[in-house]
Amino acid sequence: MSKKDAQVFQLLFTLAEGLGLTHDRDLAQLVGVSPETIQNWRTGAVGELKPTKLAQVQAAFAARLAALRERAGSSTSDLESGMTHLDIAPEANPSELQRQLRDRMHYDYLGHRFLYFEPQGALAWENLIGGGYEQSTWLSGVRQSARKWLATGRASDGSALGPIAASIGVGRRGRTRGLDVISLGPGEGGKEVEILGALEAVEATDPPPWRSLTLVDVSISLLMRAALSARRAVASVPFERAQVMAICADFEEGPLDFARRLPSERHDPDAGRRLVLVLGNVFGNVRNEDTFVRQKLSFLTRPGDLVWLEVGLRSERPDLDPVYRLTQPSETETAAEANRRLLLEGPYRRWEAALGRRPADLELRVWVREDDDSATVPGSYNFCHDLVLTSERRAITMLYSRRYDLAGLRRWLEQRGYEVERVEKVADTRQVDRVAHLLLRRTDHA
Ligand SMILES: C[S@@+](CC[C@H](N)C(=O)[O-])C[C@H]1O[C@@H](n2cnc3c(N)ncnc32)[C@H](O)[C@@H]1O
Known part of the structure; x- marks a missing residue:
């Protein structure tokens, strides 16, 4: 086998290994030849591939790479249809x-x-x-x-x-x-x-x-x-x-x-x-x-x-922060404030529904915490978002939002x-x- 042909075979085997085909029988199965043929490629008994064999190897490698791309969720059709993997x-x-x-x-x-x-x-x-x-x-x-x-x-x-x-x-x-x-x-x-x-x-x-x-x-x-x-x-x-x-x-x-x-x-x-x-x-x-x-x-x-x-x-001027408004008593609620409340109440509501409990009386309390263990970076304060369970007389902190x-x-x-x-x-x-x-x-x- 010429040095050039030997290099091409070396390349083929390295690529196959990188694709996880470490045994001759796996490579043989992928390209549709017998394990003995693979041995002949390795030892140099076969000097070059016939055009039909070469086409077979190329098609098999291309299919394996396409399958990997499919698995990675990055094929064009998946991206178009919205299918993706996590x-x-x-x-x-x-x-x-x-x-x-x-x-x-x-x-x-x-x-x-x-x-x-x-x-x-x-x-x-x-x-x-x-x-x-x-x-x-x-x-x-x-x-x-x-x-x-x-x-x-x-x-x-x-x-x-x-x-x-x-x-x-x-x-x-x-x-x-x-x-x-x-x-x-x-x-x-x-x-x-x-x-x-x-x-x-x-x-x-x-x-x-x-x-x-x-x-x-x-x-x-x-x-x-x-x-x-x-x-x-x-x-x-x-x-x-x-x-x-x-x-x-x-x-x-x-x-x-x-x-x-x-x-x-x-x-x-x-x-x-x-x-x-x-x-x-x-x-x-x-x-x-x-x-x-x-x-x-x-x-x-x-x-x-x-x-x-x-x-x-x-x-x-903390009052210019939109969250500040939530720290003050108010009769009205904007759409954005309602969404924030739903976001914060949600986990509790779903938990009680899962247990078949009656909906508890909940209040969202937003208050400013400063110089305590929830705001330790110098100069920071924390808009702490609590859920107050009025009948249980306790509160659960759902969110810290620091400035x-x-x-x-x-x-x-x-x-x-x-x-x-x-x-x-x-x-x-x-x-x-x-x-x-x-x-x-x-x-x-x-
Ligand atoms: C406020 S939202 C999105 C913030 C987004 N980076 C932005 O700038 O709009 C915060 C995100 O962090 C995620 N998250 C919060 N705590 C997490 C944690 N401990 N591990 C992983 N994801 C978390 C939430 O699921 C949510 O998608």
């Missing part, structure tokens, strides 16, 4: 979440992950952002931050214009790094689609070795929407930049096993970066920010990796090994700064 971690199985909810119903804190995992909660969230929530303002804030942070080229002082662009090396001579984007709590995923669009705009001309997006959410309904939108957004980009993993998992209390699947796990640490997205004030919703940063963010990031936080801002002072938050993050590289504020339609996007870089082994 991977579900055991702690986020809906019946397991229902069990956790039942077990905690007698605690004083339930937490925000129970708000959306059932379809009714997911629909209430979609109604909430559909009207009166100024969602288009927040989406445009993400788009603008992404554009700035991905700007290529150099500023007049020689520094790279966009910190994300600089970190992955786009727009510079030299090797571009791979990028794993991981979004914790993407909801329906509109912001992630904006970020994918901004990344593609710079990476198309300066392609990285890989780019992946991993969406992590406990809500199957919302995750399915996010996965489909993201997969559709990358449907026509090259394979290396088109990977979207949709993981139904609990990022606050679960083991984050999905991290083993990130492409950056398979490469040298300096060959890629991770960008962890925590958008829509999910950071201000977690039970304890310190535990979240030390145990979860630090598990997902390595020194040099980036974190994108979108947080609610402390305002000079941050930027200087206090910056110091707090730096003490935990995260440098704040950029801040972009976003104003609402009344020109009040309500939200800030922070780009953090992990500096050390925090």
Whole structure:
């Protein structure tokens, strides 16, 4: 056999192994020949493939790859029909979440992950952002931050214009790094689609070795929407930049096993970066920010990796925050407020219905907590959302929604090994700064 033919056979066997065909009999079955024929290819007894055999091998490999794409839910017909696949971690199985909810119903804190995992909660969230929530303002804030942070080229002082662009090396001579984007709590995923669009705009001309997006959410309904939108957004980009993993998992209390699947796990640490997205004030919703940063963010990031936080801002005039109105007695309720109430009451109502209980008298109480163990970042306060069970004379906390002072938050993050590289504020339609996007870089082994 010539050296060239030997190389072609070597290539064929390597490809077959990569596709999981490690035994000769599996390869033989796939391409429709006998295991002895495969042996002859290996030993060099057969020097080259006849045209019909070659066509058979090509067709078999193409079919195997198409099947893998089908399984990954990224075939064109699946994307058109809306069929997509999710991977579900055991702690986020809906019946397991229902069990956790039942077990905690007698605690004083339930937490925000129970708000959306059932379809009714997911629909209430979609109604909430559909009207009166100024969602288009927040989406445009993400788009603008992404554009700035991905700007290529150099500023007049020689520094790279966009910190994300600089970190992955786009727009510079030299090797571009791979990028794993991981979004914790993407909801329906509109912001992630904006970020994918901004990344593609710079990476198309300066392609990285890989780019992946991993969406992590406990809500199957919302995750399915996010996965489909993201997969559709990358449907026509090259394979290396088109990977979207949709993981139904609990990022606050679960083991984050999905991290083993990130492409950056398979490469040298300096060959890629991770960008962890925590958008829509999910950071201000977690039970304890310190535990979240030390145990979860630090598990997902390595020194040099980036974190994108979108947080609610402390305002000079808290009464300008739409949630403030809920802390005051009122006879009227706007449609957005009614949706918020339904979202917060939902888990309790469904739990009592499942037990066949009569509907209890419930009141939603929103109150401001500051300088206590629910608002430990200096300068922050917490719009704490409780359900008051009037006849039982007790309350259950359903949601923390914190607002941050930027200087206090910056110091707090730096003490935990995260440098704040950029801040972009976003104003609402009344020109009040309500939200800030922070780009953090992990500096050390925090
Ligand atoms: C407010 S919503 C969506 C926020 C979205 N990032 C945005 O900016 O619009 C929060 C999302 O986080 C998810 N979530 C909350 N806690 C979670 C947890 N511990 N693990 C996984 N997902 C969680 C919810 O299911 C929900 O989809």
